[in-house]
Amino acid sequence: MATSKNADGTLAWLRDRNRDRVVEMLRMQGQISQAEIARATGLSRTTVSTLIAELKEAGLVADIDTKSLHARGGRPGVQLVLRHPSQVVAGIDFGHSHVAIAVADLGHNVLAERWHDLDVNREAARALDVAAGMFAEILEEVAVERTSVLGVGMGIPGPVDRAHGTAGSATILPGWIGLSIAAEMEQRLGIPVRIENDANLGALAELTWGAGRDCSNFAYIKAATGIGAGIVIDGRLLRGATGTAGEIGHTTLDEAGPLCYCGNRGCLETVASGPAIVQLVGRVNGESLALSQIIELASEGDLRCRRAVADAGREIGVAVAGLCNLINPERVIVGGLMSRAGEVLLGPLRESIRRHAVQAAAETVDVRAAVFVERAELLGSVALALIGSPEAEIAHRIESLR
Ligand SMILES: [Zn+2]
Incomplete structure (x- = not known):
């Protein structure tokens, strides 16, 4: 009957949509309990429980013991994380006088972090080269392949013209003018790069975790x-x-x-x-x-x-x-x-x-x-990568569940 087929189609659509919302919540929060997902999405506990069981079955979600994690105090109980041990994101932070880089997993844990003093203002190309070198080193340190990096968030210490991926002021970062910063970095890393002003990233880190x-x-x-x-x-x-x-x-x-x-x-x-x-x-x-x-x-x-x-x-x-x-x-x-x-x-x-x-x-x-003092901008670039990463594989694996 046409009506029941329609109803089935609607139900399947609704289930997929609800599953996407649960995955989205896990991606944004890193670690979250089943009850918190229900509260935040407005879905019933039974629905969340069914969806989580499905996602666990597919190997997409895992339980973690929160006692073993240092980052998120005051959250007792079993927490859930997206399970992609091999997949990471990276954040790069350019200050006026340093470049820093961090790699984090999809559970929002920083796996490694490196800092380097550098006059960033005048020598943009050199700063980008140094960051690319640090990126290669840090991947080696955490033993992750470049193809496992889902995305890179990057902060620069000046206004950002996000439409063009360029520096937005000729006087604040003189060495960076006319450079397609995001594209230049993508070329060096072979990974999608999103750029943002560094103070905005500091705000993003404090908003997300601080x-x-x-x-x-x-x-x-x-x-x-x-x-x-x-x-x-x-x-x-x-x-x-x-x-x-x-x-x-x-x-x-x-x-x-x-x-x-x-x-x-x-x-x-x-x-x-x-x-x-x-x-x-x-x-x-x-x-x-x-x-x-x-x-x-x-x-x-x-x-x-x-x-x-x-x-x-x-x-x-x-x-x-x-x-x-x-x-x-x-x-x-x-x-x-x-x-x-x-x-x-x-x-x-x-x-x-x-x-x-x-x-x-x-x-x-x-x-x-x-909370994060001088690390806020770096962690914000990680947040930018986590929240904005394309999640190609997750999308693909959810697709295969349907
Ligand atoms: Zn001034």
Whole structure:
């Protein structure tokens, strides 16, 4: 009968659709319990249980013992993961002065991670070559074939024109202009690459696993060599018309201030960026200190370093106060190397927001340190690869279940 055939077709379609939703949930969350899947998808526990049994039968899903995992505290009970021991994603993070790379499995566990100091700004091609070399090394370290890498997420420390896969500003990353960054990297790796601004990736990592997990309106501030913001509104990244949303480092604080590399005067970065702090502290015992040393000394109570970091916090707070007036975030999450200084940076930053933002916005905003500190951008590039990876094999194996 035509009607029953139709009904069968509808049922099969519905079952496939529900199975896709369960797989999607596993892919987004990495590790999740059956009850959590039911809650998040709105499917009944019986339906979820049947679908999970089918997926386990097909070898696509496995139980894991959460006690053996370090990453996700406070989640008791049996967790489920997509089972692809051989398949991974990679994240590459370019800062202004480093490149880092990580490989993670589909259960959202980082398998290996590597860092390398590099002047990224001026020599784009060399930076891409170095990253490609590190990629080959790290795959060897985790004993994974290149063909098992489903996708690569990549962050660059400047605005990203996502439509063209290029750098969105001629002055912020001068060496990268005109380069089809995603395509260049794809050519070197032979794997699909997605690119994103690094502060946006920091926000994505904190949203996925860190200090923004339970929050849908927040600003993530990356305070390191450069200063940038990743803005999350209603659980989504705000990119703006041309990808420059969140360039808070180039907020004008003093119109007659020193010339900034972006071409304007008196930007936040001229007084509060890593290089500005290094210059302010100057030489100690005849030696010029690196930003990481200054942050360490500030945490240990060295007065000069403490003052330099605190002043930077105060200046960053002025720009963040403006941001609070505009977007009224629930939380401001501060990451990047400078956030290692903790309250030395955050105290004055908070005080500055209180002084300069509209009272209602300043009173409610919760300013706290990022969970991932200087790893946030790297983990965000992993999240970009995980959440955006094509999952060709999973799609294929689900297809064969039908
Ligand atoms: Zn500037």
